[in-house]
Amino acid sequence: xxxxxxxxxxxxxxxxxxxxxxFMFLPPERRRAITALYAYCREVDDVVDECTDPGVARTKLxxxxxxxxxxxxxxxxxxxxxxxxxxxxxxxxTEAQLVMVIEGMAMDLEYNRYPDFATLQTYCHRVxxxxxxxxxxxxxxxxxxxxxxxxxxxxxxxxxxxxxxxxEDARRNRVYIPLDELASAGIDASQIVHxxxxxxxxxxxxxQVDRALAxxxxxxxKLPAPDxxxxxxxxxxxxxxxxxxxxxxxxxxxxxxxxxxLTPVRKLWIAWKTWMKG
Numbered sequence: 001x002x003x004x005x006x007x008x009x010x011x012x013x014x015x016x017x018x019x020x021x022x023f024m025f026l027p028p029e030r031r032r033a034i035t036a037l038y039a040y041c042r043e044v045d046d047v048v049d050e051c052t053d054p055g056v057a058r059t060k061l062x063x064x065x066x067x068x069x070x071x072x073x074x075x076x077x078x079x080x081x082x083x084x085x086x087x088x089x090x091x092x093x094t095e096a097q098l099v100m101v102i103e104g105m106a107m108d109l110e111y112n113r114y115p116d117f118a119t120l121q122t123y124c125h126r127v128x129x130x131x132x133x134x135x136x137x138x139x140x141x142x143x144x145x146x147x148x149x150x151x152x153x154x155x156x157x158x159x160x161x162x163x164x165x166x167x168e169d170a171r172r173n174r175v176y177i178p179l180d181e182l183a184s185a186g187i188d189a190s191q192i193v194h195x196x197x198x199x200x201x202x203x204x205x206x207x208q209v210d211r212a213l214a215x216x217x218x219x220x221x222k223l224p225a226p227d228x229x230x231x232x233x234x235x236x237x238x239x240x241x242x243x244x245x246x247x248x249x250x251x252x253x254x255x256x257x258x259x260x261x262l263t264p265v266r267k268l269w270i271a272w273k274t275w276m277k278g
Contacts, residue, residue: 005032005086007079008039018244018262021271022236026139033091033138034233036083041131043080044101048108061106068098091137100130112174113189120178121155128158132234140230145222152219153234159212160241163205163248166255170195177208197256205253209245216242229278239274240267 012020012035019038023031044064051057071081071088072095087093104126114120132154133147141147162169162176169176175189182189185204192201216238223231240262248260262270 002083004079004083005036008032008036008083011039011042011080018240018267019237021240021264021267022233024271025236025275026233029090030138030140032083033087034135036080036087037093037131037134037138039080040084040098041101041127043078044105045127048105054109057109058106061102061109064102065099068095068102071095071098087138091134093134093137097130097134100126104128104130108174112172114176114178116180117178120176124155124158125151128154128161130154132157135234136231139233141227142230143224143227145224146227146231149219149222149224149231150234152215152222153238156212156215156219157237157241159208159215160245163208163212163255164244164260166192166205167195167257167259170256177204181207192256195256197254201256202253205255206249209249209253212245213242232275232278236271236274240270243270 009032012023017038023034023038026034044061047057047060047064051060067076067078067081070076071084074085076082076085084093084098088095088098104123107123107126111119111123114123129151132150132152135154136146136150166177170192173193175182175192177192179189181204182192185200187198187200187204191198219238228235243266244260244262247262248255251258251260
């Protein structure tokens with residue numbers, strides 16, 4: 001493994017993300033490719049999460065847009081894009097797809113509230129649905145319907161992240177639950193931001209959990225049987241995330257004051273069990 005791919009491997013391992021467990025069973029070439037893609041997404045996401053000055057964050061995102069252009073011109077500068085240089089041609093990853101991830105992250109600089117689910121879906125597609133499409137190409141597929149599955153699966157993953165991180169996002173003055181749904185439940189966004197937990201909020205979180213679970217179901221209705229084995233990394237990730245949602249529900253949907261997570265050992269067990277099922 002060269003230094004660029006080692007950088008990506010270290011970035012993925014340090015994140016502790018559930019995605020890391022779904023990569024473990026891939027053949028080396030595909031594992032290096034998906035790890036490079038994941039590291040790219042982490043780098044871009046970290047710009048928004050770690051920059052307290054929106055102007056600085058916009059400047060850094062603009063640098064990444066330029067860096068993606070340099071990648072496709074054969075002149076990448078960053079370790080992650082140098083690693084991606086081995087990936088984009090081999091797996092037909094397009095410049096527009098990588099840029100769309102940046103555009104999704106940039107939405108976090110423009111929005112800290114989402115008026116309705118349609119607007120939230122746009123955000124989710126850019127930051128996760130497109131990543132699902134690129135991932136499906138890396139895992140391998142024979143039927144184009146698999147790409148529809150992958151886009152829906154990415155949406156489900158992002159909806160799960162939003163549910164898990166309600167409290168953490170609130171402390172950053174971010175509310176991803178659509179405002180029209182909050183209003184229908186008689187909840188003001190300020191209650192979320194100030195951590196005022198209530199039965200009404202927990203009931204609304206339950207609605208979000210049910211929608212996320214339904215999105216997983218919708219995704220899997222679109223996965224053609226011949227591509228199931230090649231797409232197992234996504235299936236593993238879905239098994240881990242669905243378990244997380246069930247834990248959140250069992251805990252009474254107290255996401256505003258508690259952050260539910262699964263231990264690394266449990267994630268590894270779910271990954272192994274799902275892989276063995278095929």
